Amino acid sequence: MPKQKKWIIEPEPQSPKVDELSQSININPVLSKILVNRGITSFEEAKSYFRPSIEDCHDPFLMQDMSIAVNRLIKAIDNNEPILVYGDYDVDGSTSVAMMYSFLKNYCKNLFYYIPDRYLEGYGISIKGIDYAKENNCGLIISLDCGIKALDQVNYANSKDIDFIICDHHNPGETLPEAIAVLDPKRKDCSYPFKELSGCGVGFKLIQAFCIQKEIPEHHAFELLDLVAISIAADIVAVTGENRTLAFYGLEKINFNPRPGIKALLQASGLKDKITISNLVFQLGPRINAAGRIDHAHLAVRLLTAIHEDEALIIAENVTTKNNTRKDFDQNITAEALSTIEENENLLSAKSTVLFNKNWHKGVIGIVASRCIEHHYRPTIIMTESNGKATGSARSVEGFDLYSAIESCKEHLEQFGGHKHAAGLTLSIDQIPNFAAAFEAIVQKHITEEQLIPKVNIDSYIELDQITDKFYSILSQMDPFGPGNMQPVFAAKNLSIVGEPLILKEKHLKLTIKDKSGKNKITAIGFGMAEYKALIMNSNTFEIAFTIQENHFNGVKSLQLYLKDIRIE
Known part of the structure; x- marks a missing residue:
């Protein structure tokens, strides 16, 4: 018998508003009702919604530390200072690095990029990455989609006379790293109007600000929106406000003038019709992600920065092979995880799922967590062993603040980060039972029966x-x-x-x-x-x-x- 889901029907909006909107833009009342429920009630609001304008983008200098970041970047370029572009190994990080590297190579002669190895270094800024910057005489690191909690790593870089510009979108801790500039709209002291940019989106604002200050035509920045659109889709950030505008124009570029790497990916995916956000989420994103999950995300950056179509096609085929391997891991580990739950009465009756298996592939545990939620709808953490530690990916159900729940158990953890819906964590293997018990207790205390029903x-x-x-x-x-x-x-x-x-x-x-x-x-x-x-x-x-x-x-x-x-x- 299929599981019952709860249907949540949107309330009927005020009839005059629906009728007025239907008449002013000449559409079916059903569609007008949807628009009104989404806050679109006038002709002008509908025009902005259906036809976003690039002029709707906010001034990048409204972001805290932006002027400092741009001036430091210009100084590095003017002094022929080697620069390292550093990014995370997921889609947001890979697109961020590809975007920043593609742009800066037009202005910077000594440019390098670095993505940490998922298995040897883990998430975020690594000491190995900073040492790589030092070996190449880089006096500036631009980190993308990571760094907001890298206090020790930034201090280490400072001791090596290396400056950091951090471009991140994750929630900051109580203390910010001592970087020369920290760009993150979620900073408490940041008045930037839109808080939901992707990591790539924050990097894009730095590029946009650089263009404004150097009086470079902004279309040079807007040419990069295809990569921003992929990051928005794959990182599941809000497709409202500025993100909607960036995604709209990014999709336009993907559909009408894709860069060689994206064109090759589309061909490898068998996509021929108009590309939508859904295609980016389910076809392109997983392929880009597979490089970092199965091998190394450098492969994804090479693909996205490829200039020649022949080269891009070869890399795209390689990436597709990695994705097929990822699918096999995903299916097999999901089957093992579900069997573990169903064969254990305590796990079956719990309000959360916390599983550890040292043999599971680290690259797919986040996907497996999502798959488990499809069968057992509750907050889920899947962990495996990496470098002698337990490392995990966590996913939540609608309405439950996963990050807050994990934070409440931080005495058992060595490292954690993320947001309400998804998070990552690292802990000592011998702490797994204590953490699992503490997490289950927190979930039991705070989750409602309503939140445990799929909607x-x-x-x-x-x-x-x-x-x-x-x-x-x-x-x-x-x-x-x-x-x-x-x-x-x-x-x-x-x-x-x-x-x-x-x-x-x-x-x-x-x-x-x-x-x-x-x-x-x-x-x-x-x-x-x-x-x-x-x-x-x-x-x-x-x-x-x-x-x-x-x-x-x-x-x-x-x-x-x-x-x-x-x-x-």
């Missing part, structure tokens, strides 16, 4: 006859989607099946549904929803929650529903 957030009920090409055309213009502007989810009721549903690859459900009149029919697919077949075969009518997608098959386009849930009426 489907539904924007509006709709009739099948309202799902038309025109409706979808406007709906698709609400892209780029993501946190804060999720792809609209609809619900429809009084439905029945036409014929017998199909099971694809033993786990996916495909069916044709019709409404009460029998006149309106549409195909639907539910990924991983094969278990629902018996349920709907034995029911007269049911209701569904779904998104609407355009399906391309043999050159024919048609609308298709992607199922989120099915309920028997």
Whole structure:
């Protein structure tokens, strides 16, 4: 029997606002209702939403320490000072390094980049990376997507006469590193208007500020937005405000003028139609990430900075091979993790999942944590052994502050970082039982029963006859989607099946549904929803929650529903 999910229906907004918006921009009231619920109530707000302008980007000098950072960068370039670009090994870090390196190589003769080895050095600024900078006479390190908590490492760099410009977007600790400049909109003393930039986004603001101060045409910075868009998608940051503008123009570049590395990745992924945020999250992002998960993220940077298409294609094939290996690790370790939970009564009845296995591959434990949540919906931490320590990736459920829960157990940890939804941690192996018990106690104390039930957030009920090409055309213009502007989810009721549903690859459900009149029919697919077949075969009518997608098959386009849930009426 499929697990019950709770449907959260968006409230009906005030009717006059919906009617006014429908008339002013000439769209279906269902879509107007969604826009009003997202705070868009006027023609001007709708215009800004559907047609973001690059002019909407904030002045980068509003960010604390930006002037200091730009002046230090200009000084390094003017003095032919070697510079090291340092970034994390995930997608945000790899795109950040590729972006900064691609830009600065036009102005800096002595430029290096460095990404730590996931397995030998771990997350963040490493002593080995600083020593690499010293060996190459670098007097300046620009760190991207990391560094906000690197107090000891920055002090070590200072002792070597190496300055740091930190570009990060993670939550700072109580004390900031003693870097020459710390760029992070989440600093308490930073008045930058938008707080949800990706790490790559913060790096982009430094580049934008450099262009303004040096009077370089800003289109040189905007050419890099394809990389920023990938970072926004893969790091699951809010696709609202400035991020929405950056992602909009980044997607435009990816679709119409992709750099060789991205073009090669698209080819390797088999993507031919218009690229969306969803494609970046599920097709491109995992391939870029796989380099750092299975081998070394230098490979991803080489791909994203490639100038020649032939070279990019060879690297893209290599990256795709790494991604296939990653998938195998992912599937096997997920199966082991789920078996461990289901064979242990204490784990089954717990409010959290904390698992350790020294043989699990460090590169996929974050993915495995997410997979476990799909089966056992609760805060989850998956750990393995690395350099004699336990290292873990944590993922949360909607509404539960994971970072705060981990912070409450910090006496058992050596290192941790992250945010509400995802985090990483390191601890002594002998502390695992104590940490697991403390974490479970904190979760039990603070999580609500409501938070342990998977939810489907539904924007509006709709009739099948309202799902038309025109409706979808406007709906698709609400892209780029993501946190804060999720792809609209609809619900429809009084439905029945036409014929017998199909099971694809033993786990996916495909069916044709019709409404009460029998006149309106549409195909639907539910990924991983094969278990629902018996349920709907034995029911007269049911209701569904779904998104609407355009399906391309043999050159024919048609609308298709992607199922989120099915309920028997």
